[in-house]
Amino acid sequence: xxxxxLIALVGLLAFGSCExxxxxxxxxxxxxxxxxxxxxxxxxxxxxxxxxxxxxxxxHILQITEAASDNCFGGAGASDDQRYQVWDDFISYxxxxxxxECWGKYWTGIYRCNVLLQNLGDVSGWENEDNMSEERFTxxxxxxxxxxxxxxxxxxxxxxLLSSVIDVNNLNVPPSPPEDVYAQIAEDLVYAIETLEAVxxxxxxxxxxxxxxxxxAEALLGRVFLYYTDYYEKPDLAGIVTRAEAAAYxxxxxxxxxxxxxxxxxxxWVQTLDGFVGEDNIETVFPxxxxxxxxxxxxxxxxxxxxxxxxxxxxxxxxxxNGWGACTVNPxxxxxxxxxDTRRDASILGWDELGLEFxxxxxxxxxxxxxxxxxxxxxxxxxxxxxxxLGGNYIIDNPDDKPEIRFAEVLLTGAELHLDxxxxxxQQYFDRVxxxxxxxxxxxxxxxxxxxxxxxxxxxxxxxxxxxxVIRQDMATADQILDWNESDEYFSLAPYPVNFRPETNGLxxxxxxxxxxxQGTLIQNxxxxxxxxx
Numbered sequence: 001x002x003x004x005x006l007i008a009l010v011g012l013l014a015f016g017s018c019e020x021x022x023x024x025x026x027x028x029x030x031x032x033x034x035x036x037x038x039x040x041x042x043x044x045x046x047x048x049x050x051x052x053x054x055x056x057x058x059x060h061i062l063q064i065t066e067a068a069s070d071n072c073f074g075g076a077g078a079s080d081d082q083r084y085q086v087w088d089d090f091i092s093y094x095x096x097x098x099x100x101e102c103w104g105k106y107w108t109g110i111y112r113c114n115v116l117l118q119n120l121g122d123v124s125g126w127e128n129e130d131n132m133s134e135e136r137f138t139x140x141x142x143x144x145x146x147x148x149x150x151x152x153x154x155x156x157x158x159x160x161l162l163s164s165v166i167d168v169n170n171l172n173v174p175p176s177p178p179e180d181v182y183a184q185i186a187e188d189l190v191y192a193i194e195t196l197e198a199v200x201x202x203x204x205x206x207x208x209x210x211x212x213x214x215x216x217a218e219a220l221l222g223r224v225f226l227y228y229t230d231y232y233e234k235p236d237l238a239g240i241v242t243r244a245e246a247a248a249y250x251x252x253x254x255x256x257x258x259x260x261x262x263x264x265x266x267x268x269w270v271q272t273l274d275g276f277v278g279e280d281n282i283e284t285v286f287p288x289x290x291x292x293x294x295x296x297x298x299x300x301x302x303x304x305x306x307x308x309x310x311x312x313x314x315x316x317x318x319x320x321x322n323g324w325g326a327c328t329v330n331p332x333x334x335x336x337x338x339x340x341d342t343r344r345d346a347s348i349l350g351w352d353e354l355g356l357e358f359x360x361x362x363x364x365x366x367x368x369x370x371x372x373x374x375x376x377x378x379x380x381x382x383x384x385x386x387x388x389x390l391g392g393n394y395i396i397d398n399p400d401d402k403p404e405i406r407f408a409e410v411l412l413t414g415a416e417l418h419l420d421x422x423x424x425x426x427q428q429y430f431d432r433v434x435x436x437x438x439x440x441x442x443x444x445x446x447x448x449x450x451x452x453x454x455x456x457x458x459x460x461x462x463x464x465x466x467x468x469x470v471i472r473q474d475m476a477t478a479d480q481i482l483d484w485n486e487s488d489e490y491f492s493l494a495p496y497p498v499n500f501r502p503e504t505n506g507l508x509x510x511x512x513x514x515x516x517x518x519q520g521t522l523i524q525n526x527x528x529x530x531x532x533x534x
Contacts, residue, residue: 036119039129045116046137049144050210051301052109053288057101058326060306061151062402064102064508065467066327070481071457073365073496075328077313080364084326088365089499092529097511102155109148113141114165131208139195142188143212143220149188150224153181154468157507157525172521179238182228186240189224192217193249200258201282209280209287210401215257216286218249219405222413230472231506247417254414254429259285259407261436266346269373270400273319279401286405292392303387303397310462311376313363317356320349321376321385321394325362327462329369337458343437347373347461365496373462374400408433408459416452423447433459471506478506503527 035041056062067074067087074084085091086098120134120141152159161176163184196214204213225237225246236242241249253259262268262283267275280287294302311323329348337344349370351358360366376398377386385394392399415429427447433455434442445451453469460466471478482500504527512529515522 036116036122038125039123039132042116042120042123042134042137043132045112045119046140049109049112049116049141052105052112052148053144054290054304055105055108055301056305058306058309058324059098059100059102060309061102061155062462062464063306063309063326064099064155065464066462068482068500069467069470070330071333071461071466072327072329073367073498075313075326075363075365076309076324078362078364080324084364089497090501090504091499092509094529095512097509097513099155099508100511100513103152103511103514106148106152110145110152110162111165113145113148114162116141117145118165131205135195139192139217140212143192143217146185146188146192146224147220149181149185150220153178153185154227155508156510157505158523160522172518174521175523178232182224183238183240185224186221186237189217189221190241193221198256200256202258206280210289212286213257215253215259216405218253219285219410219413222246222250222253222410222417223405226413226416227468227472243417244421247414247421250410250414250417253285253407253410257285259283259410261407261411261432263436264439265342265436268403268406269346270377271320271372271375272346273377283407284401284403284405285407285410286403288402288404290399290401292387292390292397292399294397295391296393296396298396303392304400304402305396305398307374307376307398307400308395310371310374312358312370313360315359316378317351317358319378319380320370320372321378323376325364325370327371328363328365328367329371331367331369333457333461334369336454338438338443340439340443341437341458342439343458343461345372347371349375371462374402376400403463406460406463408436409456409463409465412452412456412459415447416449419447419449419452430455467506475502475505478502501527 036045064087066072067084068090074080074086074088076084086093117138120137123134126133149159157178158175159181160173161181161184162173166173192212193214196212196217198214201215221237221241225241225243228234228237229243237246260282262277262281264275266272267277268281268283270276270279290304291302294300298305308323309326311321311325313325314322316322334344334348334350349372351368351370358366358368358370376394378384379386379389382389387394387397387399390397390399411429411433415426418426418429430445430447430452431442434445437459453473456469457466470481479500479502483498504525507525507527509528510522510524512524515524
């Protein structure tokens with residue numbers, strides 16, 4: 001499906017300043033030129049930017065990168081081979097690029113942030129409102145812009161840098177060097193860190209859970225720092241943030257935010273049912289919020305659509321609900337957990353190990369293992385999908401939040417940042433994560449770069465981080481980890497060829513439709529297009 005170049009510009013065209021158009025249509029209606037007058041108007045603009053976080057399709061970045069990593073195969077149904085082989089084999093299907101929607105999502109988010117930032121200066125009356133200020137809204141919008149840009153630049157590398165709403169007469173903006181994009185990401189996050197109040201978790205008004213905090217900005221900056229400095233082999237974050245500064249930000253979250261580990265890893269996930277500690281818990285530094293209250297209206301993007309993608313293919317088993325069967329689990333991941341590690345069974349469903357029967361007749365790339373973490377819930381008492389019981393459509397209205405940044409990740413980020421300057425502190429952070437995993441008594445393990453990456457693999461499985469942790473090492477390592485064309489001791493990979501092409505540098509194919517619409521201003525990444533051999 002073709003979309004206008006830099007899809008976010010659709011909104012720009014809709015809110016343009018063409019006099020003839022204004023004379024015909026919007027009498028009595030608000031457009032950008034007269035909308036941003038009150039704090040309430042600004043709040044609507046900010047909510048519109050947050051709204052894009054929820055957008056999820058079959059090509060959500062979480063699903064794309066889990067399938068592209070060594071955690072999962074593409075999976076899905078027996079007739080879905082072409083779409084999901086794109087991620088298994090890292091190949092192109094030309095205009096059928098499954099990433100078009102993902103591309104459009106991020107540009108829409110960036111556009112909405114830029115519109116808000118460009119117009120906040122026109123708003124008056126801040127002094128009459130509680131918990132609303134131009135500075136706070138600016139900080140939240142800049143965090144969101146950084147978040148959208150980070151996903152965009154990780155996936156495609158060379159992308160246009162838009163720090164403001166661009167001129168409708170000059171849409172074809174050329175790509176910028178990644179370093180420039182990362183510099184803006186760093187500047188936006190530092191602004192958010194320096195502007196937002198340091199309100200501990202215990203003092204946050206529950207009505208504001210899901211809003212950006214100082215702690216979320218510091219934690220995201222740590223994530224960005226590790227990826228950028230590893231992938232691009234740089235000593236600092238685009239000349240903006242040093243390693244010592246990044247470490248100090250992450251230490252601040254650990255020491256002062258009030259966030260902590262939930263004692264039992266299993267209870268972090270709604271799939272534990274009675275043991276679930278609930279959303280917005282003490283470990284969730286930044287969530288992406290979803291709700292069932294779209295009641296089947298897919299245009300609202302209110303529900304967790306990617307969650308049903310990884311549901312069990314056309315069946316309900318025990319309390320685990322049906323879906324499209326995407327991202328079947330690599331058995332090697334199941335067997336990578338040490339004996340006694342509670343995270344294995346909290347994260348992965350092993351059907352033979354559970355003594356449960358899985359109907360694999362329509363499951364592409366059946367491995368015997370599926371996600372437990374994030375799988376939709378089936379209400380066995382009412383024999384209905386839990387979302388249906390809430391009045392929604394289970395395909396569209398899954399209400400489960402995504403804990404986008406967990407305190408456990410923050411601890412592992414801190415451990416990695418302190419490897420060279422404070423090994424004792426790095427070990428302390430590392431041990432906190434492992435001791436929780438082993439119910440308080442983890443086998444001794446020395447902190448190191450390699451061990452931290454492995455711990456991230458086990459702790460953060462299916463949370464959308466593994467692929468980036470692999471490719472940020474180097475392409476030779478990535479090729480070794482992500483090429484599964486040989487059998488291993490747990491599973492014969494012969495029926496499921498999986499490929500990684502290091503010549504792409506781990507970047508994804510820029511949608512060809514967008515390159516054509518840009519009249520060649522956008523450029524294709526190295527190693528693409530890559531044609532399927534018939």
